[in-house]
Amino acid sequence: MSEHQLLPLLTGPPPERRDAARNREALLVAARELVERDGVQAVTMDAVAAAAGVGKGTVFRRFRSKEGLMAAVLDHSETEWQRLLLFGPPPLGPGAPPWERLVAFGRSRLETTLLHADLIRAAGAAGTRSSAAYSLVAMHVRYLLAELGVTGDLPLLATALLAPMEIPILDQQLHNDGFPIDRVHAGWVDLARRIVGDAAPPR
Amino acid sequence: MSEHQLLPLLTGPPPERRDAARNREALLVAARELVERDGVQAVTMDAVAAAAGVGKGTVFRRFRSKEGLMAAVLDHSETEWQRLLLFGPPPLGPGAPPWERLVAFGRSRLETTLLHADLIRAAGAAGTRSSAAYSLVAMHVRYLLAELGVTGDLPLLATALLAPMEIPILDQQLHNDGFPIDRVHAGWVDLARRIVGDAAPPR
DNA sequence: ATAGAAAACGGACCATGGTCCGTTTCGTCC
DNA sequence: GGACGAAACGGACCATGGTCCGTTTTCTAT
Known part of the structure; x- marks a missing residue:
């Protein structure tokens, strides 16, 4: 069956891939930790990326800025x-x-x-x-x-x-x-x- | 006579050196022109400095940021x-x-x-x-x-x-x-x- | 006019936010 | 399970705001 969307339920935004969801979560956790520890000002995007164990590009793809x-x-x-x-x-x-x-x-x-x-x-x-x-x-x-x-x-x-x-x-x-x-x-x-x-x- | 300040008139902030004043004016003119021509967003500090014919450091010393x-x-x-x-x-x-x-x-x-x-x-x-x-x-x-x-x-x-x-x-x-x-x-x-x-x- | 100090200068340099694109992973369909 | 397209990844790279410090200019006093 090629029509997998049997029930057209809530056609919300397309779902997020598993790796994407995992990274989003890791980034949020890392960001929260760094913000709490060092203050918003001192937190750099590179640092967040590193702390979450992902590349910098990923941070910006997930959160824009x-x-x-x-x-x-x-x-x-x-x-x-x-x-x-x-x-x-x-x-x-x-x-x-x-x-x-x-x-x-x-x-x-x-x-x-x-x-x-x-x-x-x-x-x-x-x-x-x-x-x-x-x-x-x-x-x-x-x-x-x-x-x-x-x-x-x-x-x-x-x-x-x-x-x-x-x-x-x-x-x-x-x-x-x-x-x-x-x-x-x-x-x-x-x-x-x-x-x-x-x-x-x-x- | 070592006391040049004969009349203590208005003791405002110390006066600005002539080169400093000249550069401030040149920078303002350049900045106004560039802002009007290209829009605020597109104006870079380097561009303003260049247009005013001064070094970048001067821009920041005069206007902080x-x-x-x-x-x-x-x-x-x-x-x-x-x-x-x-x-x-x-x-x-x-x-x-x-x-x-x-x-x-x-x-x-x-x-x-x-x-x-x-x-x-x-x-x-x-x-x-x-x-x-x-x-x-x-x-x-x-x-x-x-x-x-x-x-x-x-x-x-x-x-x-x-x-x-x-x-x-x-x-x-x-x-x-x-x-x-x-x-x-x-x-x-x-x-x-x-x-x-x-x-x-x-x- | 000259010397000396204080202030200003300029541009190489740094930090950091944001982009790009070749590579990898995921999900789907057979 | 394998193939294939779509989406995500990562890190080199870019742009730009801001700093630093050795050099130059200005001002004042003599």
Whole structure:
């Protein structure tokens, strides 16, 4: 029988060859280890290739660029946080009223972003934008805003709420301006309150 | 007389040697030309050095890095816009009521940022942050907010209003999400209205 | 004008991200 | 199991940003 695809199931992207999958995994492990040990900056692609026992070309075929590789590492690091967001205890996880969830989200996201700051920077555009991670976060904020009865262009309002949490802006506020973290967080809550408007609880 | 500094006037940074000044100017001219002709991406530091008729080391001593050089070019490009902001006709320039000035600022800044997008990206941290250009913009927004009677942490609110105008966020909205420019601008005005609150004119 | 120190110069050199292409491995079909 | 095409491999190679250090220019003081 030449038609092996009996059931046209989910026609996703073509499957990965076994050696390819093995190398991807080896590279991710090696990259995580090196990043943890030496810091993102000090990790070279040659080093990752060597540590994984593959050629340099393979690294780039799998991950396109250093940004791509770092984005993959970052994605792994953020998984635990995403789990807490979706299934963890309130107020970050489901169960608390939306405003409390939003405030908890703000603080938690701020801390997580700072924790992974180097990785996020190194992942560049491949990291924040377009990755599943970002979509999830944006969707979550849109959902909370809707839940709070906010009217208007929700996708844009969500973006406006997320923009001040981006690394370049945080760097500016914390390092250039010298604002303490608590002030930045308080500012974010204030912004959220103004965006949410009447639907926010009285202070 | 060994004390040449008769009048201690403005003790600014030590003056620049004549050859240094000449080379800085030559480099800026060369860089501007090459950037305009070939686009930021295609311009190499070697090419700039050659075009300016100086050694490569000189380029890096003057501007630290490619980012630094691009920041300098950008600064020059933004000068005209700054002049319009400070001294041009209303509603962008002085003379119009603060809310009208704020809205005009939003549109104009959005357009200018997109116009210089490549340069801003290439200037990286050296470009937006810390440069005089950014300080001026932030100060202007703080001023308008104060003028509108906004209460709260003005520096943070100004940041919140500027953050969605940063290149990474705009890229996301225009390219990934595919929003048209007008929608983005409308969203920004809406955000501004929510931040300003009661002090904004009724729609 | 001259000497001497400080600053700037220039281009060979280095590090590293990314590409290319001849060779090897994998999966499939008979 | 063997043959064959497709995909993956690996490491030499390239491009380019950035550094280093011996040489040259500028500035100041006498």
